[in-house]
Amino acid sequence: MEKILLVVFDGLGDRPVSVLNGKTPLEAAVKPNLDALAARGMVGLVHTVGVGIRPGSDVAHLGLLGYDPHKYYCGRGPFEAAGYGLDLAPGDVAMRGNFGTVDKDMVITDRRAGRIDDASELVKAFDGMEIDGVKILLKAGVGHRVAVVFRGPGLDSGITEPDPHRTGVKVREAEPVGGGPAARATAGIVNRFIRKTREILSGQPLNAKRMEMGLPPANIILLRGPGMLAKFPPFADRFGMKAACVAGAGLYKGISRLLGFDIISVPGATGKPDTDVSAKVQAALTAFGTHQFVFLHLKGTDVLAEDKNPLGKKEFIEKADKAFGLLMDRKDMLIAVTGDHSTASALGMHTADPVPLLISGTDIRTDRCGSFGETGCAAGSLGHIMGVNLMPVLIDQLGKAPLYGA
């Protein structure tokens, strides 16, 4: 074995749900391929960030890909911006945001501007924007989402969030957290930028059209998740493998890009439950022609669990399992399957429950677990590991771990 395929089902872990007769979606799913992979190797549970820590997808993926989240996490903004294809530079402050709706007193009436379909036209109105010598770069995401990057000397991401995360209240003023001059300057520029968005957006033809149609105008950008990029030692240097990412959703491409992965674009990879898993698996296998490590991300499990749809989550796992048929005869690679966190489909939210993990390959240890699920994994030979342990454990299966001591 010379290669590693890491499959991450977003929000894979779950809790027993009554609609699945007290099983979790993973346990209830008919998934002969995943079960066979589990039987050929070892299973266990992963705490992707730490025991009892309920992780966001960003920090969880840092851990799974071998980067200690406590050391490398730098706020959601930079990850989101990188995911949208904005190339960040050292010193940039990045935030994620929504196009939203405010009334004349800046009171928020809709945090997502009626879930506006496409804001890319609105973003163009900010081309070339500068405040006090600080360049401001915008990139629209899916729907109402937008990433905003502030580029200039003397910025600091230590500011509070202007987005109050609810309606019926005014947009907040960003304030410096620590009180240093860079954070104070940054807060001032962010606040002026937000007032500018109110001015500029109000005059946009798209908003005039929306109001005519009785839709809420996208007349403000609500910002949150300020951060500055950490310095990531490249994955290839740390683990000696050229890496590729196959993902539909922006965040996962963004994290991968920051770590130096090549991003493989796959038609039909939507980052949603309707994604073409077979096309993604096929793309991953093709990528192995030029890469030794492929990270394959599937978002559907998380989306469906957040929608409180355990049956849908189970069916998505079954759909993916069928696509994994392509993997079953590959003796040249180690296959690891896990999640970035658990998403309890009864609650519709991430939980800190550890996530099932299987590691399958040739001539590695096995255990007595013949199926892939939360209960079986809890008795597996891998025990409980932290997310940041995963990459070293995988590399070691190939006989490529560095020796500590002599």
Added chain:
Amino acid sequence: MEKILLVVFDGLGDRPVSVLNGKTPLEAAVKPNLDALAARGMVGLVHTVGVGIRPGSDVAHLGLLGYDPHKYYCGRGPFEAAGYGLDLAPGDVAMRGNFGTVDKDMVITDRRAGRIDDASELVKAFDGMEIDGVKILLKAGVGHRVAVVFRGPGLDSGITEPDPHRTGVKVREAEPVGGGPAARATAGIVNRFIRKTREILSGQPLNAKRMEMGLPPANIILLRGPGMLAKFPPFADRFGMKAACVAGAGLYKGISRLLGFDIISVPGATGKPDTDVSAKVQAALTAFGTHQFVFLHLKGTDVLAEDKNPLGKKEFIEKADKAFGLLMDRKDMLIAVTGDHSTASALGMHTADPVPLLISGTDIRTDRCGSFGETGCAAGSLGHIMGVNLMPVLIDQLGKAPLYGA
């Protein structure tokens, strides 16, 4: 119980191998005594340094003996030198080395001088050596091996290795890593010492004889693994037990000496697969007349696995198991059996796979595992522990652990 016997099979853990019908050497071995010990107590898995960390024997033993490797490891040189019986002093820089062969341009043609049998005569030529007020002490090890200690004021082990670890290239110049004056001075002395070894060794009668016989001359000392000794709080102070070491190979005696163990010499203890395990077990039992803790080290498992000989490894375990018959009726001692790391006999190398552990004694907890092997231990009641956890767990079985809190 008042006593603890810790048996360490070097490189005990393994992976399934086809020649043993998909079992590991430990699982395949017929070993009624080890299985009975497992049945009388608890089993589990040990990550001797950390999850996913592939340890050398030196750091692994530090962990098993209760000394955090991340805190106490100081390079292989000091351990090797101590193992050869050189008493290190604070401030000494110690390196391990090989007698090797270079051509007239200092290009290495043989890193082990034709695996020279005995270099103790050559070492005598360096008696009383001094460079710039730094004393240089040499001690020959087995075959081509040698330990070199640099003793004097203002030395620092932060230097690169002169040994390039391969043939066909020149001996490297040691260089300071950090750039401090002590490291720079040390690098200079090491480099002058190496050139001196070239001069002094070329004139040795043994080398003239070797060349006459067509054997490569031992005309250089190749140095690696520079380190300075950490301060080890004595084992007896930390754990309240007078400790003895029964081992054949130098490294294990060296580590034990650094921790304040008494070293028991056993005729027939070779540090190789042909070692007299019965004599070692007998010596350990005798040592309990005067000591409360005995560390019994067996190297054969690792040697055979590194030689890619899983069958030999299995047979060595069987030979040791027979010798353990002497232990089976001892009700006065806790017996722990484990390894310092796994050595995959299919790969011939250390791996980060956790190592089987059994703890057997009177009136301690038990679990459902009645045999000693990787798969069974993965389901044992000790779970997964770190090496540095082992000593506290053992001490606690005797009811002697210190209370934390009140």
